[in-house]
Structures are given as structure tokens and as C-alpha cells.
Amino acid sequence: MSQASQRTSDGPQIMAILNLTPDSFSDGGQYRDPEQAVRHALTMLAEGADILDLGGESTRPGSKSVTPQEQERRVLPVIRRLREQIPESVPMSIDTTSARVARAALDAGATWINDTSAGLDDPQMLALAAERGVPIVLMHRQGIPETMQQAPSYKDVVAEVCHHLAARAQAALAAGVEADRILLDPGIGFGKLAAHNLALLAALDRIVALGFQVLLGTSRKGFMRAICGGVEPTQLMPATCATTTLGVMSGVRVFRVHDVAGNRQAADIAWAVRNAG
Structure with missing residues (x-):
């Protein structure tokens, strides 16, 4: 099913986005039916995804929070169906800032936690990751999704993100x-202007130098739309692949994307070049 077995375990990993929401910025509402969501997840695995990342709450700029109960209603049936159809070795990540939702998702078959608040929204999240022994993604975010893009401000965005x-x-x-179960995400587009995002992409090696695995999530994000002439988010696969290539060359390990096939190719070619060098 997945092409992961054909690649080295230390190479770049593709985390495929599965938004089970009505309002995500580029694919909201497309996969609200559990069976449709499962089919799309299986397609992404066939295209070369290593990890599936499922979320029931949009974190796009301007979005409002969703109750844990509603997140669970959206994600748990899909996690259960997927776990029945894919090998235990294929990781599934729950994208949430709620420890309650994360715990329920882990019980249903998820094996990672992806927390855009880095454990700050829910003080139980880090303890849960430790208790279950699962990887956890800790992301930088300035503000909350509803207001984070209104007036982002930094004196030195790279230094401040690294410190956080x-x-x-x-x-x-x-x-x-455990240290090898911690992944750091600079939070591209989360409380950051275009200049902040570009500065972070230019300094990914400084984030890698913190000594933990790094995850990069640029897929279809707005700062690239402005650079690419205002195209629709769904037309930004080549731009996303460019950032994936930059990330591989800087030592980033995991790439969270909507468009799996193109980014799989970009990551694998960049990895081959990096090793040849």
C-alpha cells in the first residue's frame, strides 16, 4: 500500500493531511463522509504517504474553536475504519489541542499527536504523550487561530521561534x-506575515540545530499565493514542493502536505541529492 518500505527509515517522511472539517482553508467539507475520507486516506497512502494526520477542527486564520465532543464525532469513526484497513505500522496522527480528543483518538487507533499549541492550550497534553509513549508535534503559534493574523509582530522571528x-x-x-518522540514545527502561517514565513524557511537549519526532529507544514498556504500571482490554494502544489525540497536540504524530517504524490517525488529527489553531496 505505502511506498515507505522502499525508502530508508532515516529519509524524509510525508504526513498526509486529512481534514474532517467543513471549514479548512483549501479542502473544507470535502471529506466529511467517513467512507469518502477513508478512500482518500488510502489513496494518499498509495501515493507514498508515510503518516496520516487527521483533524476535526480547522486552525485556518479566523477559525473558531470546536468542542472536543464535535471533534470526536468527526474523527473517531474515520480513525477506527482506517485502523481496520491499514497495517499497525502505518502511523496515524490526531491534529488537536485537546488532551481529551487526543486520548480518545489514541484509544481508537491513532499513534501520534499533532498539537498546534505545543501543549499550552491543554496542560494535560504533554503528560498524555508521555503516558502513551507516542510522538508529539509541538508547533509555534503566535496568538490563537481566530485572531493570529490580525497583527503578527516579532523583533527577530527566527530567534523567537527557536526560543519558544x-x-x-x-x-x-x-x-x-522521550527526546526522539518530540518533533518541532515552526508554524508557518500561524501568527506570521509573509516576511516572517520566508525568514523561517531561510533558517530551517537553525531549527534543526535545536536537536529534535523538525516537521514543516507549508502546504497551499497564503504567503505562497501572493508570490505566485494570487492563484487558488489548490494550484500551489509546485510551490509546496519547492519548500519541501528546501526543507530536505536543511535537515527537516517530516512534511505535512495535501498533495502527496508531488511532494513525495520532491522529497525523494532532494534526499538523493543531499546524500550524493
Whole structure:
């Protein structure tokens, strides 16, 4: 099913986005039916995804929070159906800032946590990751999704993001999460202007140098639309592939994307070039 077995375990990993929401910025409402969502997930695995990332709450700019109960209603049936059809070795990630939702998802068959608040929205999240021994993605975010793009401000965005991520990694370690199960995400587009996003992409090696695995999520994001002439988000696969290539060459390990096939190719070619060098 997945092409992961054909690649080395230390190579770049593709995390495929499965938004089970009505209002995500580029694919909201497309996969609200559980059977349709499962079919799309299986397609992404066949295209070369290594990890599936399922979320029941949009975190696009301007979005409002969704109750844990509603998140669970959206994601748990899909996680259960998928776990019946895919090998245990294929990771499934739950994209949530709620420890309650994360726990229910892990019970249903998820094996990763992806927390855009880096454990700050729910103080139980880091302890849950430690208790279950699962990888957790800790992302930088300035503000909350509803208001984060109104007036983002930094004196030195790279230094501030690195400082925040290092602090959250230390908090996870203190909670008992193993170092090799911590992934850091600079949070492209989360409380950042285009210039901030570009500065972070130019300095990915500084985030990698913090000593933890790094995840990059640029897929179809608005800062690239402006550079690419205002095209629709669904037309930004080539732009996303460019950032995937940059990330591989900088040492990023995981890439969270909508368009799996193109980014799989970009990651694999960049990895081959990096090794040849």
C-alpha cells in the first residue's frame, strides 16, 4: 500500500493531511463522509504517504474553536475504519489541542499527536504523550487561530521561534516525553506575515540545530499565493514542493502536505541529492 518500505527509515517522511472539517482553508467539507475520507486516506497512502494526520477542527486564520465532543464525532469513526484497513505500522496522527480528543483518538487507533499549541492550550497534553509513549508535534503559534493574523509582530522571528520551540521541547522532556518522540514545527502561517514565513524557511537549519526532529507544514498556504500571482490554494502544489525540497536540504524530517504524490517525488529527489553531496 505505502511506498515507505522502499525508502530508508532515516529519509524524509510525508504526513498526509486529512481534514474532517467543513471549514479548512483549501479542502473544507470535502471529506466529511467517513467512507469518502477513508478512500482518500488510502489513496494518499498509495501515493507514498508515510503518516496520516487527521483533524476535526480547522486552525485556518479566523477559525473558531470546536468542542472536543464535535471533534470526536468527526474523527473517531474515520480513525477506527482506517485502523481496520491499514497495517499497525502505518502511523496515524490526531491534529488537536485537546488532551481529551487526543486520548480518545489514541484509544481508537491513532499513534501520534499533532498539537498546534505545543501543549499550552491543554496542560494535560504533554503528560498524555508521555503516558502513551507516542510522538508529539509541538508547533509555534503566535496568538490563537481566530485572531493570529490580525497583527503578527516579532523583533527577530527566527530567534523567537527557536526560543519558544526549545522551551516547549524542554517542557515535554520534563513531562516524560522521550527526546526522539518530540518533533518541532515552526508554524508557518500561524501568527506570521509573509516576511516572517520566508525568514523561517531561510533558517530551517537553525531549527534543526535545536536537536529534535523538525516537521514543516507549508502546504497551499497564503504567503505562497501572493508570490505566485494570487492563484487558488489548490494550484500551489509546485510551490509546496519547492519548500519541501528546501526543507530536505536543511535537515527537516517530516512534511505535512495535501498533495502527496508531488511532494513525495520532491522529497525523494532532494534526499538523493543531499546524500550524493
